[in-house]
Amino acid sequence: MGRQRNLVLALIGVCVLSAGIGSGITLLAQEGPAGARGPVGPEGPPGDSASSARYAAEEALAQIDDLESEMSDIESDLPYWGEAASVDEVIDLEGDIADVDGEVMVLDRKISELCTVLELIC
DSSP, rough: OHHHHHHHHHHHHHHHHHHHHHHHHHHHHOOOOOOOOOOOOOOOOOHHHHHHHHHHHHHHHHHHHHHHHHHHHHHHSSSOSSSOHHHHHHHHHHHHHHHHHHHHHHHHHHHHHHHHHOOOOO
């Protein structure tokens, strides 16, 4: 009973991670309808904000790739239905899920920052 519970919890964790990544990508790609334009503000200082936004986008996409890779590793580490997982294996999987969950939160903050820089509705 205990191993099935742990397996189900690990599987739910992977599903939550997948949903988080999917939501983040959806928010990144989602664009709302154009609203009324306000007055033009003062011109900002010259800089490379477009290149820094491009760098941030590439970094976020690289992190998504890393998270997908980690998720695949976790899925491959899940024991088969007929086998019993050891306590150490379950603890390792729970730690991996917690690490990936923390990375998803960091990625969510970076996506929000990117949306702000690119002036997208997220």
